[in-house]
Amino acid sequence: MTTRINMTGAALAVLVAFAAAPAHADDTLQTAPSNGWAGQNGGTKGGAGASSAATYKVNSAAQLLAAIKAQGDKPKIIKLYGTIDPTTADNGGPYKDAADQKTRLQIRLTSNTTLIGMGSDTKLVNAGLVLNGIQNVIIRNLNIVNPCDINPIWDPEDGSAGNWNSEYDGINISNSKNIWVDHNVFTDAPKTDDQLPTANGRLKQCHDAALDVKNGSDFVTVSNNRFELHQKNNLIGSSDSTTSDDGHLTVTFNNNHFLHISERAPRVRFGKVHIFNNYFEGNRAHKVYPHKYSVGVGYKAKIIMQNNAFEVAGASSCTDMVNNPGSASKSGAITDAGSLLNGAALNLAGKCSFSSAVGWTPPYSASPAAASSVKQSVLNNAGTGKISVN
Template sequence: MAVLAGCTALVLTVTGTGAQAGSRDLGREVLAAHDGWASEGAGTTGGSAAHAEHVYTVTTWAEFRQALADGGDAPKIIKVKGMIDAVSEGCDAFAADGYDFQQYLADYDPQVWGNDTPLSGEQEDLRDASADNQGKAIKVSVPANTTIVGVGKNSGILGGSLQIKGVDNVILRNLTVEAPIDCFPQWDPTDDNKTGAWNSEYDGVVVYGSTHVWIDHNTFTDGRYPDSSLPSYLGKTYQQHDGLVDIVRGSNYVTVSWNSFEDHDKTMLIGNSDSAAATDTGKLKVTLHHNRFEDIVERAPRVRFGQVDSYNNHFVVTEDQSYGYTFGIGIESRLYATHNAFSLPKGVSAARTLKKWKEAPLTAENNYVNGKLTDLIAVHNAEIPEESLQSGAGWKPTLRTRVDSPRAVPWLVDHRAGAGRVC
């Protein structure tokens, strides 16, 4: 076992498939013991045992899709070289014949359609067909026993959606993932208290009903299309982004480590529905450590049901950004958030780092705000008494690597989290 100071502990597996002693092959590295929930039980090894015929280097979206499909659930390693684009032909390539966005706006303008009735009619049907075309093109299923790694410092995926659905044992590392743009958001006239809103699909990564997933040293960002660049139609922002990484529908044993999450609104859901008790109770065990969240509006993460361990993360709120909250406390959640660092600008109170959605106890200890030890729950309850939170998650994490001082976290995480920084 090679333990790397200041980084996630790693185990390097060298098999008879061409790996040389002393060389570094990210595809052969596996999650170390005790490194978060994904190390539970048999741990997470991804495709590290892949035979040579199941090791791929891809440079296009088509090659990537083919590599994912090849070989079934046999261990595989996919090395992404350069930035591969799932929407290289542009949004118009997905549009159904007859779809006309200007006609869509005219047909469903609230002054014409109103705000009481869900959309129907030709243009909505054509929008839906267009969205279906895009979904088929940009969504890809990641099979069990797979490792996907970026080659070098500038490799990853533009506009694709990785679906880790109903499988076990997946690793994603060293990728830059630009959030998918929804080319065909739906106007919902009844949303936002019947003032209407645009709703979008597609997350960068979805972990859905899956187990033993390690997401490490990636950069997740809106990239070329920040929300600030999005236009407004029908009086509302034309929202084209959904989540960056969502962990939902009974997923379990996930470690999210040393990633950079940047410039996004609804960043991470852990549990996506209050009505999912049958699938989610006792699951959604997720560890978040040594991640950097900058210019994130909300959901870092928002938690339902799960036992989520969040430690040694750095949350950066910049002066002019929109900011809602960091940790969302949802139904039957048991968040354990300690040894984190927050950098907040003047005028943003530490009370806002927590947001209560449903009654659920949490542990939030030894967190530092602007270099000062701060009791997040006490500050929240003092300033927002109508959303008073209970202290004490009722469990204590045992699957942790070295816990760094929260005073050291800003420097450590800012210099080592994200793609191209695996050490």
């Protein structure tokens, strides 16, 4: 049985998928695992419990927005297929100016949502997902092309020579709780930084972050994703002055693949961040995305690392992997156990000069695999097409 809901204007029909038993395994109703922060605070279930009328299959931005609006904060499961692009002809075409981009690019999710791609080729392009002041959201199995700001702003006081600053992340999590981001791919391709112009002597950067977590967000797990071809990847805590973040920003990164990410994988301020069993692959001499550092230990960061595998050509010491990119007087704390750099012990305690006084232990049970096995495990499991969605 299929019901068609007719929409007006640019919104096309939203097809509703009903709860007949699938012919084979379906991972749509999986909830966040217990070995990460999203498993705390009652767990993260997304749209589990949604009625058949609140379970959608959509293949356009208009249909996606209609499904979100129709259910509000009620439990909902939205299955995406094809390419979701707010700039298609039936949705207004390319962005006309900065104001138009701001209005149409940001897809604002609501609480109690599972957003999941069908198959390995579902794409979200010219768009960013915004989670602001909501809770209980699952985002899985999407190929997210990091959005490109059409109007970057020049800031002559940013750095020693000024910089171009852009808006819009692939996913922006702000003041939100119980979020699970799993088995996605984030990439700048096909518009990589070598295709961007130079102005004022600097690259006119149009990309912001792939995924940021800020403004008091808590209980977030980022797992089994592939982050590739990007400069500033994950910012946890947006500013040294946002002291209200202290005691919040509880985030787990596990089993992710960071491929040619220049920096911020992640950069942390204030947060209690657990980083385990991730595979970092890069090159200090990469022509487009040269590796600068991976984990940024910012102001009052409280980071626990375990059994990560760093394979970065040209890197020779812990300081190449773990860095404080901000003021030396505003640093944080970090510990590591079992991580490897190019097959040898990272030796964070001996080679990186950070405080180890993180002041917390994970409130959940995690049993990280040995770092020597992380590369193959992550390559086998991270990214899209590894889960079943009917």
